Amino acid sequence: MGQKTKTILVILFPIQIFLVGLLARYPDWVEEYYSNGIYVYISRFLRMLFGWLPFSFGDVLYTALFLLAGRYLYKQWKRIKVKPLNFVKDVVVVLSIAYFAFHLLWGMNYYRQPITWKLNIDRQYTLDELVRFTQTVAQKTNDYQQQITQDSLAPVHIPYPKREIFQKTEDAYALLQKQFPEFEYTNPSLKSSIYSLPLTIMGYGGYLNPFTNEAQVNGITPAFRLPMVSGHEVGHQLGYSAEDATNFIGYLVTSNSDDVYFKYASYHHALGYCLSDLFYKDETQYKRILATLNPGVKENFKELNDFWKKYENPLEPMFKSVFNTFLKVNNQKEGIKSYNGVVGLMINYENSPSSKF
Numbered sequence: 001m002g003q004k005t006k007t008i009l010v011i012l013f014p015i016q017i018f019l020v021g022l023l024a025r026y027p028d029w030v031e032e033y034y035s036n037g038i039y040v041y042i043s044r045f046l047r048m049l050f051g052w053l054p055f056s057f058g059d060v061l062y063t064a065l066f067l068l069a070g071r072y073l074y075k076q077w078k079r080i081k082v083k084p085l086n087f088v089k090d091v092v093v094v095l096s097i098a099y100f101a102f103h104l105l106w107g108m109n110y111y112r113q114p115i116t117w118k119l120n121i122d123r124q125y126t127l128d129e130l131v132r133f134t135q136t137v138a139q140k141t142n143d144y145q146q147q148i149t150q151d152s153l154a155p156v157h158i159p160y161p162k163r164e165i166f167q168k169t170e171d172a173y174a175l176l177q178k179q180f181p182e183f184e185y186t187n188p189s190l191k192s193s194i195y196s197l198p199l200t201i202m203g204y205g206g207y208l209n210p211f212t213n214e215a216q217v218n219g220i221t222p223a224f225r226l227p228m229v230s231g232h233e234v235g236h237q238l239g240y241s242a243e244d245a246t247n248f249i250g251y252l253v254t255s256n257s258d259d260v261y262f263k264y265a266s267y268h269h270a271l272g273y274c275l276s277d278l279f280y281k282d283e284t285q286y287k288r289i290l291a292t293l294n295p296g297v298k299e300n301f302k303e304l305n306d307f308w309k310k311y312e313n314p315l316e317p318m319f320k321s322v323f324n325t326f327l328k329v330n331n332q333k334e335g336i337k338s339y340n341g342v343v344g345l346m347i348n349y350e351n352s353p354s355s356k357f
Helices: 003-023 027-050 057-082 084-105 107-111 115-119 127-149 162-179 196-202 223-237 243-255 260-281 283-290 295-310 316-329 335-350
Strands: 190-192 206-209 214-217
Touching (some): 003 084, 003 107, 027 107, 027 214, 057 084, 057 206, 057 214, 084 107, 115 243, 115 335, 127 260, 127 295, 162 190, 206 223, 223 243, 223 295, 243 260, 243 335, 260 295
Parallel strands (some): 190 214
């Protein structure tokens, strides 16, 4: 790449930041012309391009870029020390290209209308509504655990391999589409990440590669969690960037599935968020509802807790802090706490006319 081209890209970087900030003020425009316009075709094209591959092309791409960056630093180290400003220029060139690609291929979805606007529901709720909803979810979780295991003491173990879970996720979206056409999922691209172990060490259940539109699932997560993680990441593929929105979409698609294991996964996941919220708002009610759970349901919570404890490390808070900052920079003011916003969405959806709860 010539110096003139590099200079142009460096100049374009702050201009891009300004333009994205400007467009962020017009969520209606982003919703209509990007999220429901150009992004629909971009995402489908990328899923057609990479979805058929049995492995994550995005993970391979990241690996190649990491190796190329290391090779560049090794070969150019002397030149970098002599002319550090040229190195800074090269870094800004890379950032300019990545910033453009990120926002064109997926990132502008951060500035669309929230899902509350899309489904005409609110996020606010009272303590009484939280208690009532948590009780209902706890009962449903108990019921499905008993139905699956025929033993209140036994934890649920999903018998499907990951590939079948992904297929059933696609089937569940096909069912949900009948009620909500906006959740149409074509050209699926849902895969287990080759970086599942690093994802676990960082404390993540999955991610969407914005450059290849592949939904990446942490393949070593306990299997009873995979339906929710898969539904969540497909929600990102469909253009919903907010974590509370994709948590809610994951809940919606799995709870509407015709598979009993998916239903259990959905309500167990929802129950975890509700109990966590209730613990901070009314510990007495929290303990009362917790005492009503089947031992098998509690065993699944313990399984999940033990899994994450096994991989606890000093670097995890740093990774979480970086991701928290990333979310805040990209129009999610609550950062990682936005995941918990799913509680309000679930409660208000239950009270909405379109609910099948």
